[in-house]
Amino acid sequence: MIAKPLRLSTTSASFAADLQARLHVSAEDDKAIAVRVQGIIADVRTRGDAAVLAYTQRWDGLAAKSMSELELTQAELKAAYDALPADQREALSSAALRIKSYHEAQKKASGESWQYTDSDGTLLGQKVTPLDRVGIYVPGGKAAYPSSVLMNAIPAHVAGVGEIIMVVPTPQGIKNAMVLAAAYVGGVTRAFTIGGAQAIAAMACGTATIPKVDKITGPGNAYVAEAKRQVFGMVGIDMIAGPSEILVLADGSTPPDWVAMDLFSQAEHDELAQSILLCPDAAYIDAVQASIDKLLPEMPRQAIIAKSLNDRGALIHTRSMNEACHISNQIAPEHLEVSSNNPHEWEPLLKHAGAIFLGAYTSESLGDYCAGPNHVLPTSGTARFSSPLGVYDFQKRSSLIEVSKQGAKSLGLIAATLAYSEGLQGHARAARMRIS
DSSP states (O other): OOOOOEEEETTSTTHHHHHHHHHOOOOTTHHHHHHHHHHHHHHHHHHTHHHHHHHHHHHHOOOOSSGGGGEEOHHHHHHHHHHSOHHHHHHHHHHHHHHHHHHHHHHHHHOOOEEEEOTTSOEEEEEEEEOSEEEEEOOOSSSOOHHHHHHHHHHHHHHTOSEEEEEOOOGGGOOOHHHHHHHHHHTOSEEESOOHHHHHHHHHHOOSSSOOOSEEEOOOOHHHHHHHHHHBTTBEESOOOOSOEEEEEEOSOSOHHHHHHHHHHHHTTOTTOEEEEEESOHHHHHHHHHHHHHHGGGOTTHHHHHHHHHHHOEEEEOSOHHHHHHHHHHHOOSEEEEESSOHHHHGGGOOOOSEEEESTTOOHHHHHHTSSSOOOOOOTTGGGTOOOOOGGGGEEEEEEEEOOHHHHHHHHHHHHHHHHHTTOHHHHHHHHHTTO
C-alpha cells in the first residue's frame, strides 16, 4: 500500500489553483442524495414509527416488530458501563469530567443571564434559558464513537437541557458497549438503535415513540448531513458536517513520525478525510513522507489512510511560517496543529480554525477524546464564520425590556417618529399613548 500526498509549493505559478482543486469535494451525488432524503423525511412524517421500522430493517438488518425493541433502557446502558474493563471505565469517566469542567467554564463565561437599569429607570437585559429537548446523532457505521456521545450530551447537560434523546445505528444489531456506557456516563435520557436520514426525520417530526426535539446535533454520513439540512427550520441544528480535516503547521522541530501519525489520525476516518502539512523546510517534508512510507504498513486501516492521502492529502512547501499561517487562514481547517518550538509566536496570526492545538505534544487526538474542549467542529472552511459545539448551542436568549414611566416619554417620541416614517400608525399611536 502506497500513500503519496500531493506535493505543492507556494512558489509555483499554479499553486492557488492546485490547492483549490485539492480542497474541492465533488458534489455530483448531492442532488440524488437530496431527493432520496426528501422522500425518507416525507415518509417518516406520514407513517411515523412504521417508516422508521421499515428503513431500519432495510439498511441496518434489524427485523424489529415494534419500536420498543429499538429503545435502549437505562438499565442496559448502566449494565454496559459496569461490564467494561476497569481501564475503559476510568477513561470514560476521566474524559467526561474534563469535558464537563471545560463546558462549565464556558457557561460561566458566556451563558449567564444579565440585566441593568439605565438612567431613566428602564430595565434592559438578556435571559438565557436551556432548550427543553435535544437530539444527538452518534455515528455507527465504519466505526463506533463513544467520544461523540460525551461531546454532545455533556454540554447539553451543563446547559440545563431537560431531555437528551440519542440515536445510534447498530447494523445487524451489534451494539457497541463503549457507546452505551458513554450514554450512561453522559446522562442520555432515552436512546434508540436507529440511524440515517430516518433517525433525523423521526427526531425532527416526532413519532408515536420518538419525541420531537428542539435541536439536533452530531455528525453523520452524507444522508445524515442532508437530512439535517432539510429539517432545519422545523428544528435547530448545530452544523452541516463535512469530511474530517487536519492541517499541520510545522517548523521542522517535531519528530517527523509524530507529524505523519497526526496526518494518519484524520485520514483513517474515511477516504474523503483531508490531511495537509504546511512547512517552510523542504527536507523536513521529505522526512515526513519517509515516515508515512515507514508507518503506513503498521496501520490496521491502511487502505482508508492511503486513499485519503492519495486523493485529498497534500504536503505543501511554503516560503515561511508567516506564509503558512496565511494559507491556513484561507483553508480554515477543522483541526489546526501548530507543531513548533514556539507555537505562541504563530497563534496570534491564526484567525480561522475549529480548534487550534499548540505545540508538538498537543496531538489532535487528545482534543478528540479527553482534553476538554468539544470535538464537534466546523469543517469545509466554515470555521471562517462558525464555532465548535458548546453550551451556547443548547441555550437560547430572550431579551428583557421593562420601560419605566419616565422612559416611556423619551422612548415613545423616538419610536413614534420612526414608526410614522415607516407608515405604521398603530406602532406610533401605541408608543404615544404611554407618553401622557
